[in-house]
Amino acid sequence: MYRNFKIVPQIIFGRGSFNQLEDVLQAKRATPDSYMVFVLDDVFKGKELEQRLPLHKGDMLLPVNVDDEPKTGYIDQLVAQVRAYNPRTPDGIIGIGGGSAMDIAKAVSLLLNNPGSAADYQGWDLIKNPAVYHVAVPTLSGTGAEISRTTVLTGPVKKLGINSDYTLYDQILLDPELIKDVPKEQWFFTGMDCYIHDVESLEGTFLNEFSRAYGEKSIELCRQVFLEDHPDKDDKLMMASYFGGMSIAYSQVGACHALSYGLSFVLGTHHGIGCCITFDYLEEVYPQGVKEFRQMMAKHGIQLPRNLTKGLDDQALNTMATVALGLAPLWENCFGKDWQQIMTKERVLELYRKM
Secondary structure: OOOOOOOOOOEEEOOHHHHHHHHHHOOOOOOOOOOOEEEEEEEOOHHHHHHOOOOOOOOOOEOOOOOOOHHHHHHHHHHHHHHHHHHOOOOEEEEEOHHHHHHHHHHHHHHOOOOOOOHOOEEEEOOOOOOOOOOEEEOOOOOOOOOOEEEEEEEEOOEEEEEEEHHOOEEEEEEEHHHOOOOHHHHHHHHHHHHHHHHHHHHHOOOHHHHHHHHHHHHHHHHHHHHHHOHHHHHHHHHHHHHHHHHHHHHOOOHHEEEEEHHHHHHHOOOHHHHHHHOOOOOOOOOOHHHHHHHHEEEEEOOOOOOOOOOOOHHHHHHHHHHOOOOOOHHHHHHHOOHHHHOOOHHHHHHHOOO
């Protein structure tokens, strides 16, 4: 049985398209008393982008902090804030920022219409009720969060996304002008999340022509952005992120993402840099991808942190391994149905010790 694949239904792309956000939202404002919630990465608090938000009277500006990876408890707090602000359900949630901010907005839109804690829904297809209408405006490119059916969260016992067709955004607005001033290292690490999506998808056992078509275009754009010099590199990276997210949507990521989840759960390592750290140790699994990745690092003068796991006790390392090995679909995509015979706990621990 083939999965009936759902995608984001409405997309705007182009420089300056952020100015159309007002028109997009106006069509969704049901009554004069209705309101929208703008989930804004707090790095933009007091900055020009905040001043450009099409806020109406009664709308809620909800700055969110993404210094740490999003946690289920933080989502619960934000949902409570929205309900305390106005007991009526908002007409829309607008996520503005990088992957974490967009994931937070997804999770808030889901939990406003579903009871309990965000931790209750970590897994696959556990959400029962559709989300509040939600819109993504990425200010970073690479994660594919704008197009994916998951919102990645760290819970009390695991790091695992809320994976659901209801998680998908109803509208995305892709304006390359919004990513022009991203600091170089953040730009690189987030962009590499996209490149690694492509490698894991294109070399995975779940690969099909749907995924291949998107993955090949995405990796071609990544090579233009990170190995060549193009004046429209921001446009290219924004589309690479979109295509990379589409590539893994009908297949899966692989070993690098599984290992990065364990690293993040124990050490709080941010997703983009965590993927880069783990990918650099997977030459045996993705030899050509790692070789090219290192060429990209050299071109942009990027140095990865080392010795992150030095001094960690056996309990911490075992927790990392347990989190990573719990992501069975990722390992199956990488190695096939017999993946447990190939990627043993001992091999995972050996990889973590090298980091």
